[in-house]
Amino acid sequence: DAKTTQPTSMDCAEGRAANLPCNHSTISGNEYVYWYRQIHSQGPQYIIHGLKNNETNEMASLIITEDRKSSTLILPHATLRDTAVYYCIVRVGGATNKLIFGTGTLLAVQP
Amino acid sequence: NAGVTQTPKFQVLKTGQSMTLQCAQDMNHEYMSWYRQDPGMGLRLIHYSVGAGITDQGEVPNGYNVSRSTTEDFPLRLLSAAPSQTSVYFCASSPGSGLAGTQYFGPGTRLLVL
Numbered sequence: 545d546a547k548t549t550q551p552t553s554m555d556c557a558e559g560r561a562a563n564l565p566c567n568h569s570t571i572s573g574n575e576y577v578y579w580y581r582q583i584h585s586q587g588p589q590y591i592i593h594g595l596k597n598n599e600t601n602e603m604a605s606l607i608i609t610e611d612r613k614s615s616t617l618i619l620p621h622a623t624l625r626d627t628a629v630y631y632c633i634v635r636v637g638g639a640t641n642k643l644i645f646g647t648g649t650l651l652a653v654q655p
Numbered sequence: 656n657a658g659v660t661q662t663p664k665f666q667v668l669k670t671g672q673s674m675t676l677q678c679a680q681d682m683n684h685e686y687m688s689w690y691r692q693d694p695g696m697g698l699r700l701i702h703y704s705v706g707a708g709i710t711d712q713g714e715v716p717n718g719y720n721v722s723r724s725t726t727e728d729f730p731l732r733l734l735s736a737a738p739s740q741t742s743v744y745f746c747a748s749s750p751g752s753g754l755a756g757t758q759y760f761g762p763g764t765r766l767l768v769l
Binding site: 576578580585586587588589590593631633635643644645646647648 | 659688690695696697698699700714745747756757758759760761762763
């Protein structure tokens with residue numbers, strides 16, 4: 545699975561959009577981009593994933609560059625409850641079910 | 656659905672003791688995994704299972720055993736606890752191969768080995 549690079553930490557004002565970047569320059573054509581988050585002391589929570597196209601769900605939007613070497617997770621209106629560590633993960637699809645977590649980005653939403 | 660449940664929530668062990676961390680899911684998911692998380696680090700995969708009767712090693716399998724006799728349960732056994740196994744342990748499950756990257760995590764078991 546390709547490795548990812550994320551900033552260690554970011555701040556965002558409450559109510560503003562939070563844009564979390566992820567670099568995955570060695571991603572292969574069959575690898576998906578997944579985003580998870582972990583709120584303090586809780587288990588990780590799946591947010592969104594994509595292959596090539598941009599994706600949106602009730603939690604967030606995922607923007608993947610055309611060359612697929614980087615992506616951005618967007619939380620459109622961040623709240624204090626969005627303060628968490630956000631993990632960007634790339635993995636192949638299919639039957640083997642391994643998610644390799646890095647150290648992620650600590651997003652601190654400020655009031 | 657209760658989702659993924661883990662017991663116990665907290666455990667203190669002495670070096671050399673053995674114990675089993677329990678994990679159960681009621682979503683009929685094929686895939687289950689165990690991770691550990693140490694302070695300041697991301698999650699590391701210990702063992703995983705793609706279905707009943709099938710298990711495989713992850714990144715850090717040493718000192719741990721697993722078995723998968725049913726779809727619902729995936730216990731993690733510490734054979735002889737060591738202080739280096741002090742950690743938070745998370746169990747996860749996910750549905751069939753089309754959604755294999757979408758995992759549902761339990762609340763975790765906090766383990767302290769003295």
